[in-house]
Amino acid sequence: MTDTTGAPSPAPRLRVLAAMSGGVDSAVAAARAVEAGHDVTGVHLALSANPQSFRTGARGCCTIEDSRDARRAADVIGIPFYVWDLAERFRQDVVEDFVAEYEAGRTPNPCLRCNEKIKFAALLDKALALGFDAVCTGHYATVVVREDGTRELHRATDMAKDQSYVLGVLDERQLAHAMFPLGDTATTKDEIRAEAERRGLAVAKKPDSHDICFIADGDTQGFLAKHLGTAEGDILDEDGNKLGTHSGAYGFTVGQRKGLRIGHPAPDGKPRYVLDISPVDNTVTVGPASALDVVALRAIRPRWCGTPPTGPGAYTAQLRAHGGETPVTAELVGGPDGDELRVAFTEPVRGVAPGQAIVLYDGTRVVGSATIAATERRGAAAVTR
Template sequence: MTDAPRRLRVLAAMSGGVDSAVAAARAAEAGHDVTGVHLALSENPKSFRTGARGCCTIEDSHDARRAADVIGIPFYVWDLAERFREDVVDDFVAEYEAGRTPNPCLRCNEKIKFAALLDKALALGFDAVCTGHYATVVTREDGTRELHRASDMAKDQSYVLGVLDERQLAHAMFPLGDTVTTKAEIREEAARRGLFVAKKPDSHDICFIADGDTQGFLAKRLGRAEGDIVDEAGTVLGRHEGAYGYTIGQRKGLRIGTPAPDGKPRYVLDISPVDNTVTVGPVEALDVTALTAIRPRWCGTAPTAGPRAYTAQLRAHGEETAVTAETTEDGIAVTFTEPVRGVAPGQAIVLYDGTRVVGSATIATTTRATAGV
């Protein structure tokens, strides 16, 4: 006789969107003792949603509460705004000020949803935290957990969960990750369940920058800091109002009056906060052949010493690329099989072994294919 699945006390993080609502409903339908919680992350919640942008508004908390009522589970709102500001928003601003390109969604998953929230949930006697992420947790025969890509690669979100360690995975539940369904089917399921959020638009971009104007957001906090835009030889081509407003690989919005000698577009190659300079050049100068990354977080046991073949993902919706990686005293060293573009310090690199997430780290330095860049 097969043992019945264990009934868990589950804390379902409900953002007010359709994915987290369906995830909570599925967890309850599976027989778990589910409690819904909405995280109040904004110190000014009325300002965070414009159409389909942002989240964390009063509207979102009301939508989450209505979904919990329909599912028939208890519901609470927890105020984590101060922790979110310190660990996510302030970190985001500091990283840009230092000339790096952070990913606030990874930081939120690491510091808020699976640290602050999980720690509080465990202290209150819950067994797991449930979210609407598309990823899969696999339990091995020895009881250890692995994080894998979602069954549907089109919706896979394992990249932004690559910061979770084995302890956190042991208490993570992703009810949407092991089913191959389209977003339209998730909405149809929500409608069948009577969830009001079935037709609610998805949130996009950075939740705490409701209008999508990252440069404007940073300017309000860091102020104007005019500096030079130069080419690879150091020739001044134009001026900027803050190096923090640029990202490596950026093409649009450079406002350079002098065209390149070959007439081709220029791209941001480097951002130097030390001398407040932005360097631009041809697209081929963006080719990266290797990188070093720091602060690795392993989704399970750390890899053994020596180089190993993996695939890597460099952005949330990016493609996989073949790499060789090995652990070092400071983090990991990665060599790409083929050059890649648009790689910036501050971004996360997530390593995969097949569908399994090996771990993630923060890019510190890059090696360019073009000498002297």
Template sequence: MTETPVPASAPGPRLRVLAAMSGGVDSAVAAARAAEAGHEVTGVHLALSANPQSFRTGARGCCTVEDARDARRAADIIGIPFYVWDLAERFRRDVVEDFLAEYRAGRTPNPCLRCNEKIKFAALLDKALALGFDAVCTGHYASVVTGPGGRRELHRSADAAKDQSYVLGVLDDRQLAHALFPLGETRATKEEIRAEAERRGLAVARKPDSHDICFIADGDTQGFLARHLGASEGDIVDEDGRKVGSHQGAHGFTIGQRRGLRIGHPAPDGKPRYVLDISPVTNTVTVGPAEALGVTALTGTAPRWCGPAPAGPGRYTAQLRAHGGETPVTAELADDTLHVRFDAPVRGVAPGQAVVLYDGTRVVGSATIATTERAGAGVG
């Protein structure tokens, strides 16, 4: 008889839970739900900037003094202890500097995955366990369920529209064993979560969501990269190597980009051109037609598994962006490299991004895209 997975937060032992509270509505409601479930909850706000005044512009960014105060007020209403932990140096080293290094190398990173891997479920979790806590709770929309044999599994949120399991695909067995996601097991809309916050008396109920990259408060990623990596003039070339324009730094481009190319003259067929390749060694950006973007296969390095590593080739679905859809693939792990082949070509795939594999709603694991193979072309 097959065992049916059940939510890991189903009634069970009372846990000592450290709730990561960003100062937003999701993490506040998650902490309140954990406390309401009978757990012994302590709230903590992570100070991730040495100058926290600068990390928010309107609804962008996070980690300001205002956010810390909002988190403290929410903890007071919930009735739980609250602390602020300074992880700014760790965040700068593991997330911000990694982000810059990846762009410098011509890759397109996802800093939210790196933050989950290195900060929330490494630095924070390690400190929590050392202090005697059993689990870390966050406001992510994903589900941890107990599967056959008692193994904890990461699944998509019950509400697929808000699912954030992609950015959690870097969590391993040990981290999942100490993770709670109280929002992921219900189909509540964001408005219903806000209404719940209002019923609980939480002042953050109508606070705007933060978005984009938290440490780029104005949302100008290219400007941020230019300030930190500097300008370096290079060529924009077509697929035949002919120069069609120039740029001030290859780090300002991503694979699949169409806008902002500033190409001096149109393509012979008059159709738009897209970024096909970025070479940091020669500081060259290659552009071409949309049909040249179709990727048929990729390799991924530094794989991380939310359970046992897959044995032999298998059929899965893959997600390539935080807000992207799924696509059917065949994947196989060989010599610690993940080989993925798509049933049909997909666009917008860039080295540095994460590929996350799913078996139904279960997250199998993830890897960092190292190379891609295009239809009718070689590996890039």
């Protein structure tokens, strides 16, 4: 757009709600939104059921320490700041879902669920109701506005920091109100920290949070045991022979190699991996790496970052937050429970499990995502959960 003189029109001044976790990325994102001329308000989401706890090392988030760090950053930036309590919603939509998925033998990604249900649903809905135009976060991704006004989600300029995978659940409406100020800059994390220091933000040297935010000590198996209890079951080979026992099938993931505690090697001396997890009879099946080769999958609950594709198409797919891309052909078809995504891999891939998310890309553009319901292995029956 241009004004009557032919000069480019300035970007509109928006009312922006900046989600501030207490970390360096969200603080710099909020500062950049202010610098871009927007009317910014900071908000910290209180998601922890026990906010009195402090972080352990670099793990965890949503503690009192984090809310105080976010408040101090907002004060330095010079923006209003609030704390919103979404702990109950987070417990229901993210934590309970996480536990239920593991109990069913699936492998969930709680970060995708949090973005879908909390940051760009509960938070965004509340922001829009209060008159805000957009929600700003410190994610590394890019929103591209096309000539017709529609929006596309693209990978960050710096692939090493790209977080578009965990944003693949956002639909076109949510993208229309999303702002990612860090995504279109090719700066390194060290440069982001240096920028924070120049801005006088005390979080410049704060360690990043890792692992699952609501499991502060990083002990996922211990967390699941607390919620699901222990139940001894068998570890079997592909022929059904008992190799050992476990204290809960939920403590394993497809493709896992370490921690099997079988006690004796395979006949060929090669490592064994988890091939299947059966919550019905509480068994875990292990076998050779070659038995993990997945050639196709079926995914449910597709969500599209724009118009759904029609007919089969060639894409690349990402199967985990820090994984690479692999060429696929994909088609949206009708299933008994609604639309399903059928995906075939050009080359077999490993470590694919029901419950994981598959995100499709067309170049750098995020096409959409779906939850893996079943996998088809080369020369083996499908694994379904």
